[in-house]
Each structure stands twice: as structure tokens, then as C-alpha cells.
Amino acid sequence: MASATIDYAALVKGLPAGAWVAISERTNEVIAYAAELQTAIDKAREGGENDPLIVRVPDQAVTLFL
Amino acid sequence: MPTVEFPFLPVAIGPTEPFPNGQIAFRPLALATLRAATGKTLRCVVLLDSGADSCVFPTSFASVLGLDILKMKKQLTGGVGTSANQTYYDSLEIDLGSGIQFKSYVGFIPGLDGQGIGLLGQSGFFSYYNVCFYQRQLKFTIETT
DSSP: OOSOOOOHHHHTTTSOTTOEEEEETTTTEEEEEESSHHHHHHHHHHTTOSSOEEEEOOSSOOOOOO | OOEEEEEOEEEEEOOOSSOTTOEEEEEOEEEEEEEOTTSOEEEEEEEEOTTSSBOEEEHHHHHHTTOOGGGSEEEEEEETTEEEEEEEEEEEEEEEETTEEEEEEEEEEGGGTTTTOEEEOTBTTTTTOOEEEEGGGTEEEEEOO
16 A cells, blocks of 8 residues: 555553654654653654654543544 | 555454443544644644544644644534534645645644544545545545546
């Protein structure tokens, strides 16, 4: 398939519920996580990842009706 | 027409009373780069949601993109189980890769912060692209022209 995707659900397994998570798409690794979105991004940049993929660990994974 | 193919991504949902063995939800998710007029960008996950009237993102994304929701135009919006959600609007460039790049007038809504993903809806996404969902094959395609 043409578009790159990441199984990010697997990557965030075990991280605190509600955390914002910065993931490197180059290495498929979690670079940083924090309670605040900007903090997670800042930590990722300090770690050399300037443009991380951002996801959030749901407080509880639920069936969605959006 | 050239198309780009994306996989549905599995999301595990833990056991609940009606589903004691848990569930796997297969969702039409993609990765996107958002760019605001400030020049700031954010890489995030988006759900193609044909039930959404327009594109919406968590309010947390606005500040990271250098946008001030207090200066945005706003209206009340509703969803399943919710109504009267204050939603703030601005324009973003959205890039899904493979040449799928577009400008959209999007909402920022606090109710999406819990999920941390954006929704690509009718106005500003499906209004630009033909999309086919093949749930049985766990894939979807987007025409690129």
C-alpha cells in the first residue's frame, strides 16, 4: 500500500492513560511522552526528533461513534 | 484515476459487559501533517469520518500550531451523546502524503482531546476527494486528482 502507517496502538501499550506520545516515524519508537502535548513535543525535539508523530493514549479505549 | 491505498488500522478495545472478550475495531486512519498560517506544523493521526460535517481537531493542536482559539470564530456543534460543543475555526493545510494535500477550514474542539486524533469530514475533505472504503479487504482508497 502506498501510504506509510504505523501500528501506533502497539507502540503506546503500557504508557500512562491520557499521555501525549511523540513517536519517531524513522525508527518506529516512542521518543517521549508527557501529560501535556507541548511538553511531549519539546522532549522529542530535545531528543533530536523535530517532527514527531503525535498520538494520545486514550483514558480508556472505547468503541467510537463520532 | 490514480488512487492511493491505505490499510484500515486495528485498535484493540478491552473487555466490556457486552463484549467480554474485547474487540478489535478496524478504523480508516491515516497519518497527516497539519500546517497553520503561522508556519508551524504538527504530525498526527486522522480518521476519515464520512459522518462528520467538516474536519475537526483537538483544541490542544491549536496552541501547538501557534493559533489562539480566543481569536477564532466559533460556533456550537454536536455529536453522538453531546451537543453545544464550542468549536473554534481556522484554516489549515493538511498533507496525507502521496500528493494528497489540501487546504481546509477546520474546527478545533475540546471533545477530541481525549482521543488525540483529527477527523476528516465532508466539507474540506470528502468534498475534494473521492474515497472508497473496502471494509472486507480492510483498506480504503483516495483518488489523487
